Amino acid sequence: MLDDRKLEVLRAIVEDFVSTNEPVGSKALAERHNLGVSPATVRNDMAALEDEGFITHPHTSAGRIPTDRGYRLFVDRLSTVKPLSGAERRAIQTFLEGAADLDDVVRRTVRLLSQLTQQVAVVQYPSLSRSAVRHLEIVHLAPNRLLLVLITDTGRVEQRVVELPGTLDDDQVAQLRSAFGQRLHGARLVDVPAALSDLPDAAPQGIRPVLTSVMAVVLETLVEKPEERVAIGGTANLTRSALDFPRTLRPVLESLEEQVVLLKLIGEVNDPTTVHVKIGEENSVEGLRSTSVVTAGYGPDAAAYAGLGVVGPTRMDYPQAIGQVRAVARYVGDLLAGA
Amino acid sequence: MLDDRKLEVLRAIVEDFVSTNEPVGSKALAERHNLGVSPATVRNDMAALEDEGFITHPHTSAGRIPTDRGYRLFVDRLSTVKPLSGAERRAIQTFLEGAADLDDVVRRTVRLLSQLTQQVAVVQYPSLSRSAVRHLEIVHLAPNRLLLVLITDTGRVEQRVVELPGTLDDDQVAQLRSAFGQRLHGARLVDVPAALSDLPDAAPQGIRPVLTSVMAVVLETLVEKPEERVAIGGTANLTRSALDFPRTLRPVLESLEEQVVLLKLIGEVNDPTTVHVKIGEENSVEGLRSTSVVTAGYGPDAAAYAGLGVVGPTRMDYPQAIGQVRAVARYVGDLLAGA
């Protein structure tokens, strides 16, 4: 049904349309890509591709543009990831070197990604649930008030205030500190409940009620509803493709302001080792049906820390974007692993 | 030169143009606002106002629209701040109650402001330099590595890793902790250098070199280049006024992504107790010359914590925006003061 030449035609359509943003006709196409066949033949192929739903007409007498399905086929079977240029490679290095703390790394990554791809960039903070505890500090703010400060191996610092049922003196706080410290140090967050399970029994009688309430907060913060954070940038790039978002810019911007949506976007990645592409309607987020999303997991190993990616028009240079997202993900992953 | 009626005409023009977004002509104006004079008279007044630079023509035969100067006069002398509606008042309460930590407060405030005003909202985190130390925790991450965690009275938590010249044991860290703790507790950040000045001499000989390097980091983090943070939201509202930003949306979005720019925007407030309005060209930020900015300081007293505000088209409902910004600033200030 779809012989090689038809696929070749599809590829040519996608490439031309992506670069010119204009519906591409049979004649121009036959000339620019030397397919060795006449425009008439191309027309026949186009008709076939249209029957299969890979391309459409805006109007009876306009050229063809790819549909979401067309892009999908293109991405899956007709394109190869574009390797980065030397300049791009250097850009990644210079952008990310010298980052001070995790916040800084994330901010720089957002900026890097958006400038590199000329799209909107989204970077998730290393997920709490996949991190390990480096340190848990308990600060005695007031007799009946503690501040928990958690530091993870990825450099994330999370804090939380605990209101106590009773009051504590400094000795008791020290007891708490060592009780938690011993059990949590180095524990992956998923293992925290297990690590703490024997705590109530092992602790000295006097601090048990307090300990229980602290434990509740710890578990809640770290395990039950760990706070996921996301940074975003480069929204100005959406206006570049104002033509692509006729009046759809609104919902896109709105969606991008919802943390929940962004997390969903990035979190749906099941296999963290590869780059994922969601094209137009494939997207589960209502407001982003007119866009494509390219995401990747980043982290030191398969148990990825988190995800990052870009959001842009479906008319996107996929081979390039995929290459760029992958490269940045790898680089940031290594960076965090090394730190 | 500008008698009362002329001012009245200007006010009418501003109000009409703000609500309809269409140049307003003499006839319509004379009818809608019962000025008791004929369109011809209004025309004469308009000509005078135009001579003075308060209004312009888009074309020879279109109605008038206010200039930046016109808005300025309107804001300064012709308008009174619009009090909040009950619904708005309630919205502020429900939005902000139940905020967990400072991050949460800021995020909610951004959302609140942008929804209330239907503009882009900008909220600065409580400025470090104007805060006081509630607690400085020193965490012993590794023999030659410390983590400083600073907690301010506004709830901000700042962390910083220090690489030491030598190694330390736990006792020495405890010494450090108490040395800094005693001197810093409750100190305003501006007073930190003074509070620490006698530290090198007072400290035990053994930890002096380390102490010096820790001190350097503390001073740098808190005093020399305190990190100012800003949150932003509601950029989708810019598209609502797409008519106001014909193709200028780009630079606006770009400017709004620059932390530096945002800080400048908010930081230029000299008198924190009132609401400030920058209109169009008055704006010092290049990309925001087509917008107006309404800001206010917020905090428990005149020594304000920080600033917040909204960015929108010059064609903005100033009386309303000013009222809303002021109300939110007050509410958030009280909230933080009480916490």
Next chain:
DNA sequence: CTCTGGCACTCCGGTCTCCAGAGTGCCAAT
């Protein structure tokens, strides 16, 4: 069966003209 050239047809987008409507500026009269 596939490819090709030819041809009639469609439709978009730009340009032009036209016209009504809104608004102005000026002037003479009150």
Next chain:
DNA sequence: ATTGGCACTCTGGAGACCGGAGTGCCAGAG
């Protein structure tokens, strides 16, 4: 100082027009 009148200007939308690009289909050649 204000007003009514009037001629003038300019916009913006509606319609008409047309060239160009592109399609679909068909019949013929390989």
